[in-house]
Amino acid sequence: MIEIRFHGRGGQGAVLASELLAQAAFLDGRSPQSFPFFGVERRGAPVTAYARVDDRPIGVRTSIVTPDVVVVLEPGLLRTTSVGDGLRTGGLLLVNSPLPPARLEAPDGVRRASVDATAIALAHGLGSRTMPIVNTTILGALARVTGVVSLEALGRAIDRYVPAAPAENRAAATDGFASVRLGDPAAPSANGAARIPFAVTVPIPEGPLARLPSSSIRTGSWRTLVPEIDERRCTRCNFCWKYCPDDAIELDGRGYPVLVLDACKGCGICAEVCPPHTIAMVAASEGP
Amino acid sequence: MAKLTLPAEEWMYRGHAACPGCGPALAMRLLLKGLGPRTILAIPACCWTVIATPFPTTALAVAVLDNPIESTGASLAGLRAAADALGLADVTVAGFAGDGGTADIGLQALSGMLERRTDAIFVMYDNEGYMNTGVQRSGATPQGAWTTTTPVAGTRRGKREPKKEIMEVVLAHHPSYAATANPAFPEDLVRKAERARAARGPRFLHILAPCPPGWRFSSEETIALGRLATETGLFPLYEVEDGVYRITRPYGTLKPVDEYVRAQGRFRHWTDAEIRELGAQARAGWERLCRRERETAAVARPPPIPLTA
Ligand SMILES: Cc1ncc(C[n+]2csc(CCOP(=O)(O)OP(=O)(O)O)c2C)c(N)n1
Ligand code: SF4
Ligand code: SF4
Numbered sequence: 001m002i003e004i005r006f007h008g009r010g011g012q013g014a015v016l017a018s019e020l021l022a023q024a025a026f027l028d029g030r031s032p033q034s035f036p037f038f039g040v041e042r043r044g045a046p047v048t049a050y051a052r053v054d055d056r057p058i059g060v061r062t063s064i065v066t067p068d069v070v071v072v073l074e075p076g077l078l079r080t081t082s083v084g085d086g087l088r089t090g091g092l093l094l095v096n097s098p099l100p101p102a103r104l105e106a107p108d109g110v111r112r113a114s115v116d117a118t119a120i121a122l123a124h125g126l127g128s129r130t131m132p133i134v135n136t137t138i139l140g141a142l143a144r145v146t147g148v149v150s151l152e153a154l155g156r157a158i159d160r161y162v163p164a165a166p167a168e169n170r171a172a173a174t175d176g177f178a179s180v181r182l183g184d185p186a187a188p189s190a191n192g193a194a195r196i197p198f199a200v201t202v203p204i205p206e207g208p209l210a211r212l213p214s215s216s217i218r219t220g221s222w223r224t225l226v227p228e229i230d231e232r233r234c235t236r237c238n239f240c241w242k243y244c245p246d247d248a249i250e251l252d253g254r255g256y257p258v259l260v261l262d263a264c265k266g267c268g269i270c271a272e273v274c275p276p277h278t279i280a281m282v283a284a285s286e287g288p
Numbered sequence: 289m290a291k292l293t294l295p296a297e298e299w300m301y302r303g304h305a306a307c308p309g310c311g312p313a314l315a316m317r318l319l320l321k322g323l324g325p326r327t328i329l330a331i332p333a334c335c336w337t338v339i340a341t342p343f344p345t346t347a348l349a350v351a352v353l354d355n356p357i358e359s360t361g362a363s364l365a366g367l368r369a370a371a372d373a374l375g376l377a378d379v380t381v382a383g384f385a386g387d388g389g390t391a392d393i394g395l396q397a398l399s400g401m402l403e404r405r406t407d408a409i410f411v412m413y414d415n416e417g418y419m420n421t422g423v424q425r426s427g428a429t430p431q432g433a434w435t436t437t438t439p440v441a442g443t444r445r446g447k448r449e450p451k452k453e454i455m456e457v458v459l460a461h462h463p464s465y466a467a468t469a470n471p472a473f474p475e476d477l478v479r480k481a482e483r484a485r486a487a488r489g490p491r492f493l494h495i496l497a498p499c500p501p502g503w504r505f506s507s508e509e510t511i512a513l514g515r516l517a518t519e520t521g522l523f524p525l526y527e528v529e530d531g532v533y534r535i536t537r538p539y540g541t542l543k544p545v546d547e548y549v550r551a552q553g554r555f556r557h558w559t560d561a562e563i564r565e566l567g568a569q570a571r572a573g574w575e576r577l578c579r580r581e582r583e584t585a586a587v588a589r590p591p592p593i594p595l596t597a
Binding site for chain 1: 292293294298300301303304305306307308309310311313338340342344345346347349471472500501506507508509511512
């Protein structure tokens with residue numbers, strides 16, 4: 001049995017990726033399983049989905065904590081989510097990234113593979129610059145580096161289950177299959193510990209009541225666009241502060257808006273309501 | 289620097305789990321500016337339970353009771369009784385429920401608390417559907433809107449039935465204070481929350497709260513759509529105190545509804561005739577409201593109804 005965990009963002013198609021993989025494995029005559037983590041599936045929020053494939057019916061029904069393969073649909077998640085958790089020695093980390101595999105951080109003894117799925121998906125017109133739909137491309141790459149499904153079965157699953165643009169998705173899967181790069185296992189580090197960072201560590205409070213403010217959660221990692229405030233044209237009307245659903249704008253002592261990067265989800269409301277249009281939404285290159 | 293037109297204090301924390309551009313998230317942020325920190329909230333299953341509780345944290349600086357979806361009204365009665373028994377006279381007890389948890393599944397408990405004259409505020413945030421579970425129709429979904437349970441295919445053109453008029457249902461119980469509000473008009477919303485807090489007896493707020501994924505629009509449009517909903521007469525802003533109506537955003541002429549409809553994917557299938565029909569409904573509703581304002585201003589205030597039991 002092979003256990004695969006997908007990490008993506010709400011809206012990117014991670015859940016559909018795990019379903020498509022299972023459908024393709026089924027078409028190959030194998031016994032698959034697919035289900036998402038039951039959590040917050042908000043646009044941009046980290047999303048996890050699971051798939052298992054075996055040659056016999058699968059009895060286990062639990063979520064996957066020690067995966068053989070981890071698939072990361074968005075490279076920014078490497079910084080903000082502990083995607084490498086539990087990944088087995090000798091396992092595989094497949095990342096949507098233009099970087100060569102050797103430049104990906106991975107737990108010790110884990111093989112690394114990369115594919116520039118964003119570029120491929122956009123070349124086939126799948127999704128937008130801020131939210132490319134990379135799931136079918138990365139499944140093509142996964143088929144190549146794991147052999148868990150055939151490219152042919154993946155194509156048939158796409159035809160049957162992808163609601164829009166099946167031909168483009170099939171072509172993207174083929175390109176992902178052709179262009180994925182497989183690197184060597186990550187060399188053990190001095191202390192032998194996994195080097196994938198844990199960014200979201202919040203201590204569990206004692207007692208039955210949740211009292212920790214959610215401000216320790218960095219929802220800034222959800223955004224694909226970020227407001228850029230041009231102070232010179234700002235009239236200090238504080239409209240941006242008033243209308244932000246995430247309380248991600250503070251006013252400094254002089255009344256000028258200051259963005260709270262950790263919290264801003266990049267919805268664009270502040271830019272839209274600003275009367276003198278001093279706020280522009282620009283591509284968010286780096287997470288908080 | 290412009291003077292702040294809203295209280296500066298925040299009682300909703302950032303880092304919550306709402307979608308980018310969430311109308312209900314802004315509604316809560318503004319509501320709490322009006323209700324203040326001495327508030328206990330009862331929240332049923334809805335988007336806001338999820339928004340408030342990214343484990344192990346809370347997005348609310350006030351006390352929260354998480355209750356079943358049908359029972360917010362009953363929770364309010366219990367919380368009020370408990371607060372009174374503890375001598376917490378200055379505590380505001382308020383419910384914050386979606387339209388499903390208010391106008392459909394929560395309706396009998398709401399009716400019960402209104403009829404028993406429970407001293408509490410029931411707030412319905414209206415995103416016009418069951419959004420937390422992935423956009424199903426509710427009684428408050430507008431006629432003709434697409435949802436996953438009111439598809440647009442063949443002869444089916446979205447929800448068949450008109451939107452339930454929850455304010456009419458509530459006003460039939462003669463609450464001491466009831467108002468509509470809209471986060472696109474923050475000063476009006478906060479003032480109504482303050483007025484509701486100052487009143488006694490059963491109180492109700494109906495807050496329109498645009499939902500980008502559920503209504504199918506881009507997240508930066510939340511405020512523009514909220515403004516249009518009111519400026520077109522589709523969601524007029526008014527308050528009713530002891531039976532007397534007052535329109536808090538008066539308009540000489542209403543905007544056409546076209547822009548509001550065309551900006552939302554849930555109405556993508558609409559024809560021009562359907563848009564005209566909605567415009568006519570909006571005007572009729574607005575005129576009915578203006579008439580009531582005139583009529584109730586003319587009559588003497590009705591005798592006060594006894595407060596809590
Ligand atoms: C009795 C019961 N039925 C169904 C559910 C599942 N459920 C959880 S949230 C939700 C949607 C509630 O919709 P609404 O009150 O309109 O709030 P929204 O999610 O739109 O914010 C439903 C149906 C439940 N929790 N309890
Ligand atoms: S983009 Fe949205 S979340 Fe970010 S500061 Fe502006 S209004 Fe707030
Ligand atoms: S689904 Fe709608 S109401 Fe629920 S959190 Fe998202 S934007 Fe808000």
